[in-house]
Amino acid sequence: AFTILCDVLMIFSHQIMTGGRDMLEPLVYTPDSSLQSELLSFILDHVFIDQDDDNNNGQQDDEASKIEALHKRRNLLAAFCKLIVYTVVEMNTAADIFKQYMKYYNDYGDIIKETMSKTRQIDKIQCAKTLILSLQQLFNEMIQENGYNFDRSSPTFSGIKELARRFALTFGLDQLKTREAIAMLHK
Template sequence: MVSALKCAAFNLIWAKINAVKSTPAEAELKRLKKELRSFCKVCETCLSLNRTEIRDQAFELLCDLLLLYSQDSVRSTPALQTLVLLPSDSMRSEMAAFLVDYVFSDSDDDELNVEEEMKITLLQRKRNQLAGYCKLVIYGVLDLNAATEVFKHYSKYFKDFGDIIKETVSKSKLISPVQSAKTVCLSLQQLFSEMLTEDHSQQDLSEIRELAKKLAMSFGVDLHRVRKPLVALHMDGMHFAFREPREGEEPNMNLAFLEILSEFSFKLLRQDRTQLAAYLKSECPSAALSWPSVRMYQCSLEGRSSSKPREKEGGDAASSHDTPAAKRKRTTTPGEMDTQARNTTSCSRIHSSC
């Protein structure tokens, strides 16, 4: 099966090369387009098979073909526009699930009693697969929101994939600084929501805060250049923290997210801190203004110490939320959270007042 996949993929690769060199007839293009989509559908199906060799090969070939038949690849040859391959929603979901289940996972090393040399080989393959996925984001085949499945693991898998993820974060800022910042915020929101669906503890929240610290450092030292992206990130974070509860949820269950958001406050300019602090007071429910999470975030905006204030007895911020939000499924296409909606009006109001 692996050999068959490789053979079919090489045929499609050579067909694209030949099409660029000498534009084929319309009938030939239609045939190639049909073969390409059929093959990619087969690869998508293989991603969920319980056969490591087939599954890995299918993912790698999908990454190669999506890049080879991308919009950018035919920009100089408009006649080949019909060959552009756009990943379907189901394909995006399957590829994101592949990362979660087989790349950002230690299951292979835990279950197999393999030698050190084999572990290195397995790690190198995972790195190649992650790099292939990140290329799809960088070259616009996948939306920036698809990078949430990558950014979320920056801290936990820093030793194995830190260089790849760091470069992806950096490149995403060149594509769209504001959207990149929103994607960073969305990654943290997803982790926070997943934490609430489990037996969450203060340790879990601390781990997400550590990730936030690493991601905050990626914004660099030129605070004027990153001003707009950071304000957008804070606005998205506050809207998530204060969002209206869904049916069956307790109110204010996301307020602890402000502790995570406080890790980005030191990058804000003074005038933006003032405006965001005012927005915080206007949006935060009056009963929650004294909550430790809110006070911590408020202190970070006012330039005071962001260390966690001493909590009142029985008033732990994490334990006060008994009903967690629904966990995002692994195969859900990244970026579907409603808190990622643009809030350009609010952001522009902050800048216009400075």
């Protein structure tokens, strides 16, 4: 049902009017913030889970069913990321996806990296703001857990630094092309 909802949102998005089809404007549906939040919550609850948490009625999963479950979760994430890339949902909703990049790199790294790449192509400044938002969210979560006197050598803080390093690498090495986005990061 989630994938179908994402497909329907894509079909009736602002993209429907491309190619001089302005008469289809009454059919355009833009999801409100409540629906966007529900879609994101579904992804966070059903995609970003440990393999052990995703078992069938408490039974021991065999390898084939684990692979199939991962494939289903990847399809759910890809459907939501498509909504982000085609600006059906706001780009800042991707912050909760981007902050999972390191933790779930093996399972979803390719999807998240491609989403970052596409959002950067759409709007470098907004993409940079979204990346910063994801780092801020992780840092605030760490502060809530450990307080302001956290250990700078802790695995959590090191993970945030490593994620920031990887985000920086996604901008590439051409400083002239990324100058504006990088300058925004430092504001």
